[in-house]
Amino acid sequence: MSVKVYETLTVECETGNYHTFCPISCVSWLYQKIEDSFFLVVGTKTCGYFLQNALGVMIFAEPRYAMAELEEGDISAQLNDYEGLKRLCIQIKKDRDPSVIIWIGTCTTEIIKMDLEGMAPKLEWEIGIPILVARANGLDYAFTQGEDTVLAAMAHRCPEPELFVRERKFTIQKQNYFAFHSIKKHELGEYANSPSLVLFGSLPSNVASQLNLELKRQSIKVSGWLPAQRYTDLPSLGDGVYVCGVNPFLSRTATTLIRRKKCELIGAPFPIGPDGTRAWIEKICPVFGVETQGLEEREERIWESLKDYLDLVRGKSVFFMGDNLLEVSLARFLIRCGMIVHEIGIPYMDKRYQAAELLLLQDTCIKMCVPIPRIVEKPDNSNQIQRIRELQPDLAITGMAHANPLEARGISTKWSVEFTFAQIHGFANARDVLELVTRPLRRQKNLEDLGRTTLVIKKNKFKMSQ
Amino acid sequence: MKLAYWMYAGPAHIGTLRVASSFKNVHAIMHAPLGDDYFNVMRSMLERERDFTAASSSIVDRHVLAHGSQERVVDNILRKDKEEHPDLIILTPTCTSSILQEDLQNFVYRASIISDSNVIFADVDHYQVNEIQAADRTLEQVVRYYLDRLDRCYRQEKLDQFLTNAPSVNIIGIFTLGFHNQHDCRELRRLLRDLDIGINQIIPEGGSVEDLKNLPKAWFNLIPYREVGLMTAMYLNKEYGMPYISTAPMGAVDMAEWIRQIQKNVNTLTLSSSIKRVDYEHYIDGQTRFVSQAAWFSRSIDCQNLTGKETVVFGDATHAASITKILAREMGIRVSCSGTYCKHDAEWFKEQIQGFCDEILITDDHAEVGDMIAQMEPFAIFGTQMERHIGKRLDIPCGVISAPVHIQNFPLGYRPFLGYEGTNQIADLVYNSFALGMEDHLLDIFGGHDTKEVITKSLSTDTGLIWNPESRLELSKIPRFVREKVKINTEKLARQKGIETITVEVMYAAKEAFNS
Numbered sequence: 005m006s007v008k009v010y011e012t013l014t015v016e017c018e019t020g021n022y023h024t025f026c027p028i029s030c031v032s033w034l035y036q037k038i039e040d041s042f043f044l045v046v047g048t049k050t051c052g053y054f055l056q057n058a059l060g061v062m063i064f065a066e067p068r069y070a071m072a073e074l075e076e077g078d079i080s081a082q083l084n085d086y087e088g089l090k091r092l093c094i095q096i097k098k099d100r101d102p103s104v105i106i107w108i109g110t111c112t113t114e115i116i117k118m119d120l121e122g123m124a125p126k127l128e129w130e131i132g133i134p135i136l137v138a139r140a141n142g143l144d145y146a147f148t149q150g151e152d153t154v155l156a157a158m159a160h161r162c163p164e165p166e167l168f169v170r171e172r173k174f175t176i177q178k179q180n181y182f183a184f185h186s187i188k189k190h191e192l193g194e195y196a197n198s199p200s201l202v203l204f205g206s207l208p209s210n211v212a213s214q215l216n217l218e219l220k221r222q223s224i225k226v227s228g229w230l231p232a233q234r235y236t237d238l239p240s241l242g243d244g245v246y247v248c249g250v251n252p253f254l255s256r257t258a259t260t261l262i263r264r265k266k267c268e269l270i271g272a273p274f275p276i277g278p279d280g281t282r283a284w285i286e287k288i289c290p291v292f293g294v295e296t297q298g299l300e301e302r303e304e305r306i307w308e309s310l311k312d313y314l315d316l317v318r319g320k321s322v323f324f325m326g327d328n329l330l331e332v333s334l335a336r337f338l339i340r341c342g343m344i345v346h347e348i349g350i351p352y353m354d355k356r357y358q359a360a361e362l363l364l365l366q367d368t369c370i371k372m373c374v375p376i377p378r379i380v381e382k383p384d385n386s387n388q389i390q391r392i393r394e395l396q397p398d399l400a401i402t403g404m405a406h407a408n409p410l411e412a413r414g415i416s417t418k419w420s421v422e423f424t425f426a427q428i429h430g431f432a433n434a435r436d437v438l439e440l441v442t443r444p445l446r447r448q449k450n451l452e453d454l455g456r457t458t459l460v461i462k463k464n465k466f467k468m469s470q
Numbered sequence: 471m472k473l474a475y476w477m478y479a480g481p482a483h484i485g486t487l488r489v490a491s492s493f494k495n496v497h498a499i500m501h502a503p504l505g506d507d508y509f510n511v512m513r514s515m516l517e518r519e520r521d522f523t524a525a526s527s528s529i530v531d532r533h534v535l536a537h538g539s540q541e542r543v544v545d546n547i548l549r550k551d552k553e554e555h556p557d558l559i560i561l562t563p564t565c566t567s568s569i570l571q572e573d574l575q576n577f578v579y580r581a582s583i584i585s586d587s588n589v590i591f592a593d594v595d596h597y598q599v600n601e602i603q604a605a606d607r608t609l610e611q612v613v614r615y616y617l618d619r620l621d622r623c624y625r626q627e628k629l630d631q632f633l634t635n636a637p638s639v640n641i642i643g644i645f646t647l648g649f650h651n652q653h654d655c656r657e658l659r660r661l662l663r664d665l666d667i668g669i670n671q672i673i674p675e676g677g678s679v680e681d682l683k684n685l686p687k688a689w690f691n692l693i694p695y696r697e698v699g700l701m702t703a704m705y706l707n708k709e710y711g712m713p714y715i716s717t718a719p720m721g722a723v724d725m726a727e728w729i730r731q732i733q734k735n736v737n738t739l740t741l742s743s744s745i746k747r748v749d750y751e752h753y754i755d756g757q758t759r760f761v762s763q764a765a766w767f768s769r770s771i772d773c774q775n776l777t778g779k780e781t782v783v784f785g786d787a788t789h790a791a792s793i794t795k796i797l798a799r800e801m802g803i804r805v806s807c808s809g810t811y812c813k814h815d816a817e818w819f820k821e822q823i824q825g826f827c828d829e830i831l832i833t834d835d836h837a838e839v840g841d842m843i844a845q846m847e848p849f850a851i852f853g854t855q856m857e858r859h860i861g862k863r864l865d866i867p868c869g870v871i872s873a874p875v876h877i878q879n880f881p882l883g884y885r886p887f888l889g890y891e892g893t894n895q896i897a898d899l900v901y902n903s904f905a906l907g908m909e910d911h912l913l914d915i916f917g918g919h920d921t922k923e924v925i926t927k928s929l930s931t932d933t934g935l936i937w938n939p940e941s942r943l944e945l946s947k948i949p950r951f952v953r954e955k956v957k958i959n960t961e962k963l964a965r966q967k968g969i970e971t972i973t974v975e976v977m978y979a980a981k982e983a984f985n986s
Contacts, residue, residue: 020529021546026505048565049481049600052474054508071474076597078471079569088471095473111503111566115535142503142566143531209947214978309982386526386553405510405523412520432982460520 013366013376015353020382023405024327024351025058025421026051027140027150028108032059033425034154035068037206040234042102043069044092046120047110068100074112081116086123093131102133104161104235106154109139134161134235146351148253148328148424151206155230155257159265162230162241165200200227201288202239202267204257205250207429209233214430215250215275222289222296230257241265248272248288250429252361253329255354271357273364276330277337278306278434283364306431310341313438316445318342320398323391326350326383327403328424332358334401336365337437339372346395349383399444414457416444476836476856478811478874484509485604486562486592487525489612489698492645492674496612497556497587498525499546501539501574502564516880517646526550530567543577551585558612558679559585562592588679590615602697602786603814605645609674610701616682617709632687636745637736638668640688643699644675649789649873650887651675654694657889661719665732665750673702686710690735694718694888695788697812713738719888720792721800721896722764726754757890764893767901768801776904780806782843784831784853785872787812789887791822793852793871796896798826803900806846807831809839836860850903855879869903935961937972944974959984 028051031043045051052071059067072092077083093105109120124135138157140150203215203226216226228239230247241247247261248270261267272287273280282303289296307314322338324331326349335345355362369376380388385406392400392415400410400417407417422440427433448457483500487509490498500506510523528539528546547559561578563570575591582589593611594604639662644655655672662669670688671677691706691714693699703714713735719728729750737747758765767773781803783794787810794808809831810819816832823830831842840860843851851861851868855876861868870879871887886892937945941960948956956977963980964972 020504020531021526023507023510024505025508026503028505048596049477050483050506050565052477053480053484054505056476057508057512067475073472073474075471079597083471085471092471092473111530112569115566115569142505143535146504210944213944213974217975217978306982389522403511405507405514408514408518409520409522432978 013362013379015355015379015381017381018384018387020384022326022349022351022383022385022388023403025147025403026054026142027145027147027153028055028110029058029147030140030150030154031055031069031106031108034106034151034206034231037208037233038104038231038235040103040236041068041106042096042100042104043106043108044072044096045069045108045110046072046074046089046113046118047108048074048112051110051112068102070096079112079116085118086127089123090127090130093127093133093135097131097133104134104136106136106138106157108150108154109137109141111141111143114139114141114143136161146327146329148251148330149256149352151251152254152256155204155206155254156260158231158235158238159204159241159257159260162238162265164242165240165245199244199246199292200240201225201246201248201292202228202230202241203248203250204230204261205254206231207250208427211427211429211433214432218275218281218285218430219288222285222294222299224288224292224294241267244268246270246291248284249357250275250284251330252333252358253352255357258357271360273336273361274333275429276333277340277437278303278310278431279340279368280333280337280361280364281429281431281434283360287360302431306434310435310438313435313442314341316442317438319344320445321346321395322441323388323395323397323400324348324350325385325388325400325402325406325420326380327420330423330428331401332361332365332379334423334428334437335377336361336368337434338441339365339374339377340368341438342372344374345377346397347388347391348377348379349388350379350381353379353381399441412459416448418444478834478836478854478856480601480874481565482594482596482599482601482604483562483564483592485599485601485606485698486560486594486608488601488646488648489605489608489674490560490562491524492676493558493612494676494678495556496524496558496560496679497550497554498560498562499543499550500525500527500562500564501530501543501567501572502527503530503566506564506566513646516875516877518880519646524554524556528561530570534570539572539577543572543574544581547577547581547589548585551581551587556587559587559589560592560608560612561589562594563596565596568596588615599814602812605698606701609642609645609698610705612679613673613682613685613702614705616679617685620683633689633739634668634670634687636668637666637739637748638670638688639732640670640685640691641672642691642693642702643695643697644672645698646675647873648695648698649786649875649879650885653884653886654888654892656884657886657891658692658694658719660891661889664753665729666748667732667736686712688712689739690714695786696815696818697786697788718788718792720789720892721796722758722762722890722893723799724792724795725762725890725893726758729754762890762893764800764897767897772901773801776901777802778804779850779904780804780846780848782806782846782848782851782853782857783808783827783871784810784839784851784857786810787815787819787822789872791819793896794823794826796893797852797900801897801900804828806848807842809833809842850900852900852903867903867906869899871899934970935964935972936970941972941974941977944977956981 028045035041035043107120120137124137128135136157138153140153212229219226230239232238243266245267247267249258252274258269262269270288270291273283275281275284282299286296321344323346329351331348331350335348339345400415401420402417404419407419410417426436426440428437487498490496507527510525513519513523528543550559561574578589578591592608594607641658644651671685691703691712693703693714693716696716706712707714715731717724717728719725733748733750740747781797783790783805790808790810794805797803798805805827807829808823808827811834813832820830836856843860851857851866852871854872854874858868858870885895960972960977960980963983964976969976
């Protein structure tokens with residue numbers, strides 16, 4: 005198999021036989037993010053066993069998620085879906101009293117065509133708790149796209165901007181008038197923008213406040229996040245509200261915000277790595293008529309502080325097998341760090357939503373004088389392993405199914421899921437990305453004198469390095 | 471529809487995959503949507519497997535929903551056949567794809583005509599059986615597939631010469647992701663060597679399907695765990711008249727019983743041959759009294775202190791029953807309640823532990839087990855990872871004796887549960903669980919350890935720095951294990967810069983400053 009080198013950006017497509025997590029895994033980070041939510045995954049034992057194994061110990065901390073486990077009677081429609089879900093939701097309401105219940109539709113509910121969207125409003129009215137439906141199934145989506153389906157569903161529940169309503173309210177609610185007025189005055193002094201900016205994407209609250217702060221430095225106020233820390237604090241969305249994504253896998257949410265909520269999308273690269281963060285801010289600022297201040301110096305300082313790690317990664321090669329859609333942004337950052345990227349595997353490529361990111365990738369390649377890596381959508385793991393064998397990259401970023409076998413064949417690996425859970429956004433967290441990327445390289449350095457890199461029996465046909 | 475947070479046994483296809491990937495050169499193909507291949511993750515992580523797990527998916531997506539799999543499954547089978555040349559390919563549906571009711575059997579038939587590998591369709595009902603039952607069935611199916619192909623007459627005629635000259639056995643049911651299976655297997659090998667009995671085959675772990683035709687050469691079969699292997703043993707018994715021993719050689723008493731059964735079987739079969747009869751009594755006596763420390767441990771004053779202490783046992787049928795018997799019969803510990811999640815084997819379980827415990831619990835609902843433990847307030851629990859977590863919450867020590875388990879239950883060191891070394895391991899496990907509980911209890915009475923908290927790590931005491939409410943809130947959101955460090959660094963930066971009030975900005979400035 006020959007390894008092609010591209011001068012322009014092209015996206016290939018393979019068979020789609022690749023390993024990734026099921027999109028229902030998004031409940032693991034979303035239930036922690038949205039503190040007053042409850043996630044009910046309507047699926048089979050297979051789904052439950054996946055969550056239980058993938059999420060490890062989290063399951064024992066009284067999680068705010070559960071399975072509605074479908075049994076044979078549900079599949080063959082001998083039992084009434086509506087009554088079943090009602091019984092479970094009433095129990096959840098009684099035990100946990102959440103502000104919202106999110107039903108996660110799975111492959112099984114798709115196949116048996118369970119009408120979750122139809123049942124939710126009825127049940128919502130009956131039990132008095134908002135019920136959202138997200139079809140995060142493995143038939144259509146991969147891993148992080150699960151969050152995309154949930155946020156897209158949630159966008160519909162965001163209130164309309166109160167701007168005009170508020171004006172009217174002034175006369176009615178006199179007692180609030182002064183309080184509100186004083187805040188507004190205070191804000192006007194500090195921030196430049198008048199239209200509101202809502203950022204979408206679930207980030208740990210620390211990282212969200214870091215990004216808020218970053219924009220605040222440029223006198224831009226973030227008026228809300230989708231999702232917020234609590235369901236009851238969802239941001240106002242509507243005509244004239246600007247939105248910007250922080251993660252590359254949120255294309256459905258972006259589409260929903262544009263088409264259904266009439267928001268303006270700011271297409272920007274994603275704030276991953278100092279280059280990405282700077283480009284992200286630079287795309288946002290002009291929209292609000294703000295000239296950026298001190299960004300270049302700030303980026304420079306961050307690069308300066310990364311020097312010890314950059315020395316480690318420079319000239320090293322990376323292969324992304326692809327499973328979480330963060331790949332393009334990470335590859336772009338790593339190329340800027342001086343690494344050579346052989347291949348960017350990615351489950352799904354939305355060229356429109358990722359346009360600015362792809363452009364930045366192209367520019368970065370030109371700037372760093374390296375060919376543009378091949379981007380492989382819906383990769384084939386088995387072909388990829390052949391390519392890894394030929395290329396012998398210094399680092400393969402891959403799922404857990406392949407990590408140990410590759411390590412045993414002398415290929416250093418980094419588990420890709422860690423990038424989803426680690427804090428990688430903004431200037432301050434660039435170091436955390438490199439911490440992850442260099443860990444296998446540093447480990448290898450520590451152990452290299454032992455001469456035991458290949459730990460499989462040699463006659464094996466998968467034999468790789470010597 | 472039922473509300474579920476946790477399950478003891480996984481879905482059926484996991485069982486099939488465990489059997490398939492334990493055999494050498496067998497490839498499993500799942501007919502499954504994207505993401506259902508996390509079995510590969512489990513095997514690679516828990517077993518720390520060096521090789522790529524021989525399981526892949528024929529992906530079910532929207533196209534399959536609309537048009538059916540068409541050529542896709544057959545193509546995937548043929549591709550694996552070409553790429554890896556396995557001896558056998560097993561096609562298995564998952565919960566989801568089994569609802570599609572595609573004629574997978576037909577795909578298998580078509581593929582098997584063209585491919586060099588044998589191809590079979592895992593014959594398990596995903597809504598009727600769980601992981602354990604499916605593993606049992608799949609193993610039987612594979613064995614049956616290879617043995618039924620032998621000509622019937624050939625079988626009848628050759629049966630006599632078929633047996634090995636010296637006594638030999640098959641060990642059936644050792645496989646991947648099994649609880650301490652690898653260690654148990656090594657211990658059984660050692661035991662059988664001591665008894666001068668050859669091992670004909672061990673399946674499925676490391677076995678080759680091409681060798682399965684030689685299974686009937688063994689004199690009899692050993693089934694260490696009744697969950698997986700029993701169906702195969704019964705099949706071999708029916709078709710080839712092979713006797714089997716399904717006692718688990720766990721604990722000194724059952725060990726002796728197990729060896730005596732072996733002795734009986736060997737002696738029955740040697741009647742007609744010239745090999746002399748065996749007598750293992752001397753061996754049993756020596757091992758029990760001196761090699762295994764467990765018998766001595768039961769006499770020692772350590773164990774005396776455990777007399778009448780209350781425990782709860784829960785796990786799969788084999789381990790829960792054996793541990794219950796060991797605790798009650800060999801250590802004089804009181805088992806207040808013993809239970810299993812193997813509902814399909816409840817009758818056998820009840821019969822086994824009759825008289826060794828006060829109550830029996832058969833359930834696969836972890837909440838029910840949790841409630842029972844909370845009610846009983848035992849001194850120690852012996853259960854699965856789930857019970858360990860229940861124990862943590864209730865402050866009761868727990869020894870893990872059965873699957874489902876975490877990575878820490880796949881130890882690198884030698885930890886069998888079976889055999890004489892197993893009795894030592896179990897004694898340690900039991901004693902450590904109690905001793906820890908006891909120590910904790912005494913500490914409680916005497917007011918705890920000297921002091922639990924580190925008084926101060928920073929040399930600076932309150933320096934007059936003020937954390938404003940937002941930064942204090944932000945600090946509280948930082949994970950506990952790094953919080954102190956963040957606090958110290960932030961205050962350090964504030965002092966350097968002469969800042970008096972710490973804001974969120976200062977915190978993140980400090981993060982950047984001290985990161986490098």
